[in-house]
Amino acid sequence: METEATRERLRALVEAGIALSSELSLDALLRKAATAGGREVRITVDGGYEPALIKVPAGEPVRLLFDRRDTSPCSEEVVFPDFGIRQFLPTGKTTPIEITPPKPGKYEFMCGMSMLRGSIIAEPSVSSDSAR
Numbered sequence: 829m830e831t832e833a834t835r836e837r838l839r840a841l842v843e844a845g846i847a848l849s850s851e852l853s854l855d856a857l858l859r860k861a862a863t864a865g866g867r868e869v870r871i872t873v874d875g876g877y878e879p880a881l882i883k884v885p886a887g888e889p890v891r892l893l894f895d896r897r898d899t900s901p902c903s904e905e906v907v908f909p910d911f912g913i914r915q916f917l918p919t920g921k922t923t924p925i926e927i928t929p930p931k932p933g934k935y936e937f938m939c940g941m942s943m944l945r946g947s948i949i950a951e952p953s954v955s956s957d958s959a960r
């Protein structure tokens with residue numbers, strides 16, 4: 829889902845990238861791009877969540893890509909109680925779930941039976957002005 833705000837941020841990012849590219853490594857630029865244009869984290873579901881601990885900046889949208897490999901009924905659903913999300917995960921497919929942790933803290937997710945567990949750790953985000 830691309831919004832006008834996202835396009836604006838991307839445009840600003842490209843300009844900032846051109847201005848700073850002589851100082852910043854490509855890696856740092858890509859990390860900046862991921863933050864501005866929508867952060868993505870791939871999570872493998874195979875008898876558990878890998879990684880089971882995901883750190884993200886608070887207040888920013890993150891897209892979690894659940895790549896389910898197993899066929900156990902246990903892992904067929906993932907639940908984010910804090911966000912009112914209960915999502916079916918088809919085996920052999922990647923299912924995106926977008927959340928925005930509103931404030932720093934721990935947001936747990938689990939299978940439909942609460943046996944498999946993982947956590948999103950939302951950290952205080954560093955403002956772009958003081959980043960460097």
Ligand SMILES: [Cu+2]
Binds near residue numbers: 939940
């Ligand atoms: Cu389960």
